[in-house]
Amino acid sequence: MNPLVELNNITYKAQNKTILDIPEFQICAGEFLGIMGPNGAGKSTLLKVLAFLENQSSGAILYRGEVIPKGNVPLELRRKFSIALQQSLLLDGTVFHNIAIGLTLRKMPKTVIKEKVAHWLELFGISHLAKKNALYLSGGEAQRVNLARAMIIEPEILFLDEPFSALDFPTKIKLMEDFKGIIETARTTAVFVSHDLMEINYLTNRLAIIVNGEVKQSGPTPRVLEHPNSSTASFLNEWKKFYPLAR
Numbered sequence: 001m002n003p004l005v006e007l008n009n010i011t012y013k014a015q016n017k018t019i020l021d022i023p024e025f026q027i028c029a030g031e032f033l034g035i036m037g038p039n040g041a042g043k044s045t046l047l048k049v050l051a052f053l054e055n056q057s058s059g060a061i062l063y064r065g066e067v068i069p070k071g072n073v074p075l076e077l078r079r080k081f082s083i084a085l086q087q088s089l090l091l092d093g094t095v096f097h098n099i100a101i102g103l104t105l106r107k108m109p110k111t112v113i114k115e116k117v118a119h120w121l122e123l124f125g126i127s128h129l130a131k132k133n134a135l136y137l138s139g140g141e142a143q144r145v146n147l148a149r150a151m152i153i154e155p156e157i158l159f160l161d162e163p164f165s166a167l168d169f170p171t172k173i174k175l176m177e178d179f180k181g182i183i184e185t186a187r188t189t190a191v192f193v194s195h196d197l198m199e200i201n202y203l204t205n206r207l208a209i210i211v212n213g214e215v216k217q218s219g220p221t222p223r224v225l226e227h228p229n230s231s232t233a234s235f236l237n238e239w240k241k242f243y244p245l246a247r
């Protein structure tokens with residue numbers, strides 16, 4: 001598989017503490033990569049570094065084989081990426097306006113915006129909410145708007161930091177099912193930070209386990225879950241007591 005983003009000898013330090021220490025790591029085109037690990041392991045920091053939202057302290061980040069200058073990421077590269085967080089951070093305005101925002105910023109013609117928003121509203125099953133103020137949505141509805149807003153720009157990589165974790169179980173299951181279909185059809189490359197083995201097991205095809213800022217194991221999700229190594233077993237085996245591993 002072709003690497004879209006590569007990390008080479010990356011460290012990230014804050015307040016004299018090494019938070020990430022990653023000799024090499026890649027995001028490959030077309031994969032749905034899960035990142036899992038204990039609290040404070042560095043998952044969100046890794047996501048931010050991969051998405052060029054935080055500058056590494058040392059090392060190089062390559063995009064499609066080219067080194068990207070630290071702190072000077074071209075706007076057109078930033079615009080290839082989308083990010084969806086646990087909090088949907090919607091704006092005070094209609095659902096239509098919120099979903100359209102990425103296209104509006106790119107100065108797309110109004111007719112194209114209307115067409116695309118209608119398409120993504122329908123895919124996420126929220127056409128009936130188009131005119132509603134986004135601040136008055138349920139958690140599940142808001143997360144659908146958040147994901148539609150991230151997907152409408154057809155990102156090269158979609159970064160997800162626990163977008164389902166605040167949802168009740170039935171809402172989460174329905175959204176994950178719909179989302180999986182959408183992302184498979186769009187063939188979007190995705191990087192997904194989650195605490196939840198069920199979410200990881202259902203959505204991802206490759207899994208990296210990060211402990212103390214280091215990637216301790218990575219590989220196809222079923223293989224990592226079924227064969228934890230000596231560095232990941234204590235973390236994964238706790239989870240496996242609670243969830244069956246069948247996909």
Ligand SMILES: Nc1ncnc2c1ncn2[C@@H]1O[C@H](COP(=O)(O)OP(=O)(O)OP(=O)(O)O)[C@@H](O)[C@H]1O
Nearest residue numbers: 014015019037038039040041042043044045046195
């Ligand atoms: N800018 C910063 N300054 C100081 N410490 C930081 C900074 N950013 C992150 N950290 C610390 O780095 C560690 C990793 O944080 P990070 O949020 O990446 O972990 P995480 O694995 O996503 O955690 P969680 O599962 O709890 O969300 C934590 O101990 C955090 O307090």
